[in-house]
Amino acid sequence: MEFPxxxxxxxxxxxIGIGIIASYSMPVYFEMVHNLPSDYFLKRQALxxxxxxxxMFLLGFLNPYRWFKVIGWxxxxxxxxxxxxxxxxxxxLVPIINGSRRWLKLGVVKIAPMEFLKVGxxxxxxxxxxxxxxxxxxxxxEELKKIVPYIAVLAVVSGxxxxxxSDLGQIIVITGVLFAMLFKAxxxxxxxxxLGGIAWIVVVMAILTAPYRYERLSGWFxxxxxxxxxxxxxxxxxxxxxxxxxxxxxxxxGGVWGQGLGNxxxxxxxxxxxHTDFVLAGLTEEIGAVGTIGIIIITLLLIREIFRVAFRVRxxxxxxxxxxxxxxxxxxxxxxxxxxxxxxxxxGITVPxxxxxxxxxxxxxxxxxxxxxxxxxEELIQ
Numbered sequence: 001m002e003f004p005x006x007x008x009x010x011x012x013x014x015x016i017g018i019g020i021i022a023s024y025s026m027p028v029y030f031e032m033v034h035n036l037p038s039d040y041f042l043k044r045q046a047l048x049x050x051x052x053x054x055x056m057f058l059l060g061f062l063n064p065y066r067w068f069k070v071i072g073w074x075x076x077x078x079x080x081x082x083x084x085x086x087x088x089x090x091x092x093l094v095p096i097i098n099g100s101r102r103w104l105k106l107g108v109v110k111i112a113p114m115e116f117l118k119v120g121x122x123x124x125x126x127x128x129x130x131x132x133x134x135x136x137x138x139x140x141x142e143e144l145k146k147i148v149p150y151i152a153v154l155a156v157v158s159g160x161x162x163x164x165x166s167d168l169g170q171i172i173v174i175t176g177v178l179f180a181m182l183f184k185a186x187x188x189x190x191x192x193x194x195l196g197g198i199a200w201i202v203v204v205m206a207i208l209t210a211p212y213r214y215e216r217l218s219g220w221f222x223x224x225x226x227x228x229x230x231x232x233x234x235x236x237x238x239x240x241x242x243x244x245x246x247x248x249x250x251x252x253x254g255g256v257w258g259q260g261l262g263n264x265x266x267x268x269x270x271x272x273x274x275h276t277d278f279v280l281a282g283l284t285e286e287i288g289a290v291g292t293i294g295i296i297i298i299t300l301l302l303i304r305e306i307f308r309v310a311f312r313v314r315x316x317x318x319x320x321x322x323x324x325x326x327x328x329x330x331x332x333x334x335x336x337x338x339x340x341x342x343x344x345x346x347x348g349i350t351v352p353x354x355x356x357x358x359x360x361x362x363x364x365x366x367x368x369x370x371x372x373x374x375x376x377x378e379e380l381i382q
Contacts, residue, residue, distance in 0.1 A: 002375065002376045002377065003376070004060040004061060004372045004373065004375050004376050005305060005308070005309055005371075005372055005375035006372070007301075007305045008056075008060075008302065008305045008306060008309070008368055008371060008375070009056045009057060009060060009368070009369075009372060011298055011299075011301050011302035011305065012052075012053075012056055012302060012353060012364075012365065012368050013053055013056075014298055015295075015298060015299065015302065015352070015353040015354055016049040016052055016053060016353050016354075016361065016365075017049070018283075018295060018354055019045060019049065019279075019351075019354040019355065019356070019361070020042065020045050020046050020049050021261070022275065022279050022282070022283055022354060022356070023041040023042050023044070023045035023046075023275055023356045024039065024041070024042040025261060025262050025264070025267075025282075026264075026267050026274045026279060026282045026283075026356075027040075027041045027274065027275040027356070028267065028268070029267060029268045029269050029274075030274075030275070033269075041275060041356055044356075044358070045356055045361075048357070048358040048361045048362060049361065051358075051362055052353070052361050052362050052365030053365070055362065055366055055369050056365050056368050056369040056372060057369075058369065059071070059366065059369025059370055059372065059373050060369050060372035060375075060376075061373075061376075062373050063376070064315075064318060064373045064374050064376055064377055065377075067373065068317070068318065068370060068373055069123075069127065069317070071366070071370060072120065072123030072124070072126075072127065072321070072370070073120075073123070075116055075117075075120035075123060075366065076117070076120030076121065076123055076124045077120070078116075078120075079113045079114075079116035079117035079120050080117055082104055082111075082113035082116075083113045083114060083117055083160055083161075084160065086101055086102075086104065086160070086164065087101065087160065089104070092105070093105055093106075100164070100165045100166045100167065101164050101165060102114065102165045102167065103359075109358075110358075110359075111358075111359055112359035112360070114161060114165070114167070114170055115359040115360050115363040116359065116363045117157070118170070118173065118174055118177075118328060118363065119328075119363050119364075119366055119367040119370075121157070121174055121177075122177060122181075122321055122325060122328065122367070123321055123370075124153075125150065125177075125178065125181050125320065125324060126316075126317045126318075126319075126320035126321040126323075126324060127317050128150070129185045129316075129320055130316045130317050130320065132146055133146050133185065133187075134185055134186070134316060135185065135186040136186070137186075138188075140188070140190055140191060143187060143188060143191050144191055144195075147182065147191065147195070150178065151195065154174065154178060157171075157174070158171045158175075158202075162206060167348070168203070168206055168207075168347065169335065169347035169348050169349045170349075172203070172331075172335070173328060173331050173332055173335070173349065174328075175199055176327065176331045177324050177327050177328050177331065179195070179196065179199075180324070180327040181320060181323060181324050181327070182195075184320065184323050185320070217345050220342065220344075220345040220346065243271065243272065243278065243346070244339070244340065244342050244346055246266055246270040246271050246281075247266075247271060247278050247281035247340040247341075248281075248340075248341070248342060249266060249270075250264065250266035250267075250270070250271065250282060250284065250285040251284045251289075251341065253265070253266065253285050254284045254286065254287070254288045254289065254292075255288055255289070256288050256289050256290060257290060258284070258285065258286050258287040258288030258289075258290075258291055259285055259286055259288075260286060261286050261287065262286065263286060264282055264285040264286045265285070266281070266282065266285055267282045267285075275355070275356040276350055276357060277336070277340075277346075277348050277349070277350060277355065278340055279351055279355050279356070280292065280295070280336065280337055280340055280351055280354070281340045283295070295354070296337070299329070299333050302329070303326050303329055303330050306322055306325055306329070306368075306371050307322070307323065307326045309322040309371055309372075309374055309375045310322035310323040310326060312375075313374055313375070313377045314377070315377055318374035318377055319374075321370060321371065321374065322374055325367045325368070325370075325371050328367075329352045329364070332349050332350065332351070332352050333351060333352055335347050335349045336349045336350065336351050337351075352364050353365075
């Protein structure tokens, strides 16, 4: 049995450490307004981080041939059942937070099943692709027919998440992962393009049928237009897209070297979700462009190591899972950073391992632990 790829755990540990530091510096205004201790978020994120690191080490040293599929099926099954039952549970178990029902409350613990289902869904795709049509050359309609069941599963998950959780960003991520894995499985570009066209139609319909999504898109468009054509930003655009405007101001205020850790001002009531969705904007103000570039480099190094595992292991289930995890982390990271820099419309995606939150951090740690476990496979491509 090979020694696990500890670089994955190492890079993950660094990003978790950055997230713990951010959870102390970023939410100071929130803690003050809500009369919370100054280390409220720090203690919790440190606990989540410790659990995540422990999980990565534990899974990384397990026998992949014995435990990999067991963990994958438990994730997919338990998280899938939890997501299906969320809409039917009472508010005492599934509280409405910011207008959506995303969290299952068990005592003092809140769990977001969708975060764990993303990792389980990647495992399901890896396992199923290996059994159904890996690298087979098929006629267009026959190939499409084999892919339809996966689209159906995605449609069910998407319907639940969009209708009950108002979280289009998560659907974009798992859809992107599905398309990337289809491409790796040798599916034809014609089929992928055809499905991609349908996906775009669905996204457009989801935007047009939800006024707040349409307003967010139009606000982003007006903001971009003002940046390129030096037009004055309308008041309505400022109101609808104030978060991104403030994030851009925070980035600008950070400059090259930053204002110093703890010295940011835009976290003081301007950026509402500065410890979650806008954590990179808040950090950039304090650690500057140099520090943010360092975070980007560490994340890219982590993704590179994940893909190294994907292209070295001979077991196709291990390979596809690692490929899917690398794609998911990359999509989440760059959708977030492009969103806060207004390169693309804001999607409300957390930064893997850095944004505050136990479900996101621990589910990602489980996925990284499984990739590290897969790297122990005896059958490696040299």
